Each structure stands twice: as structure tokens, then as C-alpha cells.
Ligand SMILES: Nc1ncnc2c1ncn2[C@@H]1O[C@H](COP(=O)(O)OP(=O)(O)O)[C@@H](O)[C@H]1O
């Protein structure tokens with residue numbers, strides 16, 4: 001299969017001397033649905049900024065659909081559709097005009113641009129708003145407007161920078177459906193996110209970026225397969241008393257009727273064994289649940305090898321990684 | 333470079349720019365028309381009749397070409413500086429940077445928008461002038477080339493101002509403290525012959541003097557400076573300014589982080 005995006009040795013040092021990217025390699029196949037996952041400040045927007053030429057790179061090369069962004073910038077850009085993290089359309093223009101103008105920037109005739117504008121405004125449920133001044137749209141509508149705008153010239157590669165940041169759950173789901181549809185029709189999609197659930201439910205392949213470096217680049221499946229440790233919470237009928245006799249397991253009594261146990265599949269631990277031990281200790285379990293998203297736990301492990309502090313303080317929003325949770329409000 | 337795409341993109345920018353100043357005509361077309369009409373009334377009719385002749389013509393006839401030129405200069409400059417700075421400020425410039433539109437196309441598009449606004453207001457002012465005086469044009473080619481080149485030069489100047497501006501203050505400082513004095517001292521209202529020798533010489537360093545006089549020559553057939561020097565100065569500013577704007581755009585430091 002041919003390559004949609006090839007990034008080699010990409011580095012970026014901003015004017016203030018801060019090194020945001022420390023040498024990134026990425027390889028995204030055509031037709032892929034690819035996630036670039038990382039906490040705030042990891043370098044996601046910088047990476048997308050470089051491949052969409054709003055940020056200049058310090059070193060390395062970028063090829064989009066086989067076109068080098070330095071040598072064949074016009075062909076490279078023609079293949080690319082961009083949904084930036086910040087709203088950047090003209091606040092004073094009408095929704096329809098924004099799309100038609102965008103078409104013109106890509107060389108579409110006015111008639112074709114109008115036709116495409118209608119097509120994508122309808123698809124994104126904005127057709128009723130076509131004569132609205134963009135500034136007055138709601139946040140969710142503005143996001144959809146940016147997606148419609150990115151599709152007007154029907155790019156082969158669509159990149160979205162945190163497309164669902166600050167978007168409510170319902171709209172988020174419908175955007176996921178829409179993006180899946182676009183991907184099914186053959187458009188390669190790369191999105192950045194710090195919502196793990198988003199990456200898990202949408203993407204086939206994933207790269208995890210932290211502090212300007214790729215720390216994992218694999219398929220979603222094999223990433224999930226690496227999850228060997230989970231923490232379960234058990235509610236018990238009878239009051240728990242320390243010390244607990246659960247040899248081989250790390251357990252912690254949370255309160256009189258709540259117990260937390262860590263299970264590591266690789267160490268021949270299993271829930272069966274645990275329940276046998278519960279029986280022996282006379283503990284009656286009334287309910288159990290996962291402490292937190294599995295991917296989240298692994299993410300924390302990847303970011304901080306050998307350090308599982310993240311377990312003690314689960315993120316308030318279970319879909320947000322702990323590092324990002326503090327500043328996720330600023331993402332939109 | 334794919335010329336077909338660049339041509340469509342250029343037209344798109346121009347259409348967008350024209351629609352912008354037409355949409356906000358109350359801010360873009362009406363105020364300059366009113367201001368210049370007031371100049372006609374005050375300097376031309378009321379005071380002008382007491383001034384008598386200037387450069388061999390009625391004061392009203394003398395001042396009209398200067399005022400038309402003032403309108404063209406202020407409006408081509410004003411259009412590009414506010415439109416391009418607004419685009420930059422809103423982050424909207426990214427739409428263009430991300431697209432296959434070449435830097436030179438972006439520049440030409442915005443300049444065309446500025447020139448058209450300059451010509452639109454210049455045209456309105458000219459029509460207003462006809463209520464106060466008769467206008468006969470001595471040489472159409474000179475008149476038209478002068479007004480066009482001037483509009484281009486000040487569109488470029490507005491573009492450069494917008495490129496360097498980091499706040500809305502920055503886009504009003506230059507027009508207020510640099511452009512307006514240069515226009516007022518650039519022979520719009522008087523012939524430099526009236527000035528003492530020293531100040532007449534100083535005035536020759538003001539590029540606007542050459543534009544206003546070149547244009548006045550096209551209409552009346554009189555000028556304080558030689559026409560050749562006017563064309564030379566305009567060409568110099570046009571090429572130099574365009575080259576510098578392209579340098580800033582392609583180097584991209586001002587637009588790309
Ligand atoms: N224009 C800039 N100048 C200096 N530093 C910047 C600039 N833009 C981003 N950074 C820094 O680069 C790092 C990566 O930023 P960014 O790519 O926006 O991260 P992400 O999108 O993953 O949240 C951050 O530490 C950020 O503060």
C-alpha cells in the first residue's frame with residue numbers, strides 16, 4: 001500500500017529557543033485512520049503545523065502523498081485538508097462564503113466551489129446556517145464548519161487537530177461517525193487527540209508523542225494487547241478487616257466495604273484465583289468494576305516508566321489522561 | 333507553479349477583498365467621500381475664492397487633483413493594512429498558507445484589493461468634484477498611469493505595515509504620524525513654489541510630491557517636478573516595495589512560527 005504521510009527526522013526549535021520536536025519519524029499508509037496521541041504540550045500541533053506549512057521546521061523532511069513539502073509544495077498542499085485546533089475562519093463572513101472562498105484557494109471554479117460547499121454543509125448539518133455570519137455560530141457548529149471547509153477540495157489526506165476538544169458527547173459521537181464515513185470512502189485521516197477513547201474507537205494505528213518524541217508507534221490492536229495489568233474495585237457485603245490474606249495479589253482496602261486489587265495477567269494471576277481467595281477469606285463480593293480506562297493506565301505507564309502514580313488519583317474525566325486533565329479546559 | 337490554480341486563487345482573493353469593502357461601505361466608502369467633499373467646500377469654494385490663482389489655475393482646479401490623489405493614497409493603504417492585518421490577527425491567513433496559493437498570488441491579490449478600493453474612492457471623489465468645478469483631462473494616459481501606480485505603491489506600503497504590525501495600534505500609528513503629514517506636505521494643497529527655497533528642497537525628498545504632481549500634470553498640464561522623475565520614483569517604490577514584501581512573505585517569519 002502506498003504512503004500518505006512520511007515524516008523523517010522532524011525537529012522544531014521555536015524562536016524562543018524551546019525545542020518542541022526532537023526528531024520525529026512517522027509513517028502513515030494510505031487509507032489509514034491514524035491517531036497522534038499525547039498530553040498537552042507534547043508537540044502534536046507543532047507536528048501538524050509543520051506538515052500544513054503554518055509552522056516552519058528546523059530539520060527533517062515531510063512527504064505528503066509522495067510530494068515533498070519543500071520541493072512540490074503545491075501538489076503536497078493540494079492533497080491535504082486541514083482542521084486546525086483553533087478557530088481560524090473569518091469571523092465576519094457568512095458560512096457559505098467561507099467555503100466558496102476556500103474552494104477558490106484550491107483552484108476550484110466558482111460553480112464547483114458552490115456545489116461542494118452545499119454538499120459538505122449539508123453533510124455536516126450546517127446548510128440551514130449557510131447565510132449566518134460565522135462568529136455567531138455555536139462552538140460545535142464552528143468545529144463542523146472547519147471540517148466542512150477542510151473537505152471542500154476533497155483532499156486525499158485529512159488532518160484534524162483535536163477536532164472534538166470542547167465538543168459535547170453527542171456531537172462528538174456524530175463527528176466520529178462522520179469521520180469514519182469519510183475514511184471508508186478512501187480518505188486517509190490523521191487526528192491528534194488527548195481523548196483516549198477517541199483514539200481507541202476510531203483509529204487503526206496510533207503513535208504516542210510526549211515531550212517532542214514518539215514513544216510508541218503501533219497498531220491499536222497490538223497496543224491494546226500489551227495491556228497486562230488492570231485494577232479492579234470490589235464492593236463487599238461484609239466489612240473488610242486488615243490484614244487481608246490474598247497471597248500473590250496487591251490489594252488495598254479503600255473503606256469498610258471497598259477493596260482495590262491489581263491483576264497482572266502475565267504473572268499467572270486470574271480473577272478465578274482471586275475469587276477462590278475471596279471465598280477462603282469469607283469475603284462476599286456484591287459488585288466489581290474497572291478502576292479506570294485500560295488504555296489510560298498504559299498511557300500513564302508509557303509516559304512515566306516504572307511510575308504508577310496515576311492510579312492513585314484517577315482523572316476526573318475518565319477519558320482524559322491525568323497529565324492532560326489539568327489543562328484540558330484550555331484545549332479549545 | 334500551476335498557473336490555473338494561481339489565477340483562480342488570485343481572483344478569489346480579489347473578489348473576497350472587494351466584497352469586504354463593499355460590505356462595510358459605511359466605513360470604507362462614505363467617510364472618505366464626506367471628508368474630501370468638505371475639503372472641496374472649505375478650501376475650494378469658501379477659502380479658495382480668496383486665494384486666487386495657484387500654479388496658474390483657480391485654486392479649486394489646482395486642489396482637486398491633489399485631493400483625488402489623497403483619497404487614492406489613503407484608501408489603498410487603508411484597505412490593505414486593515415484587511416491583511418485583520419486576516420493575520422484572526423489567524424485567518426492560515427487558510428491561505430495551508431492552500432496551494434503561492435506567496436506572490438497572496439500579495440498580488442491583496443494589492444489588487446487595495447488598488448480597487450483606492451480607485452473606487454478616487455472615482456467617487458472625482459464625481460463629487462464635478463459639482464464644484466469643471467474637470468478636463470489634459471492627458472489620459474498620464475492621469476491613469478499615475479493614479480494606478482500610486483495606488484499600487486500605497487497598497488504595498490499598507491501591506492508592509494500589516495506584516496510588521498502586532499496590534500491594532502500599530503496599524504493606526506503609521507497612517508497618523510507618517511502618512512498624513514507626508515500627504516499634507518506633499519503638494520496636495522499648495523505649489524512648492526510658494527515655499528522658501530530650503531523647504532522647497534526638503535519637500536523634494538517626499539515621494540508623495542512626485543505622485544501628486546505627476547497626477548496634476550495629467551489633468552492640468554502643470555507640475556512642480558519633472559514627469560520623468562515622477563515615473564522614476566513611482567517605479568522605484570513599486571519594485572522595491574514589492575520585492576521587500578515578497579522577501580517578508582517567503583521568509584515567512586512574520587506569518588509562520
Ligand atoms: N510559537 C511558539 N513559540 C514557542 N513555544 C511554542 C510555540 N508553540 C508551541 N510552543 C511550545 O511547544 C510545545 C508543544 O506545543 P504543541 O505542539 O502546541 O503541543 P500539543 O498540540 O501537543 O498540545 C509546548 O510546550 C508549547 O508551549
Ligand SMILES: [Mg+2]
Nearest residue numbers: 044045085161
Ligand atoms: Mg495542540
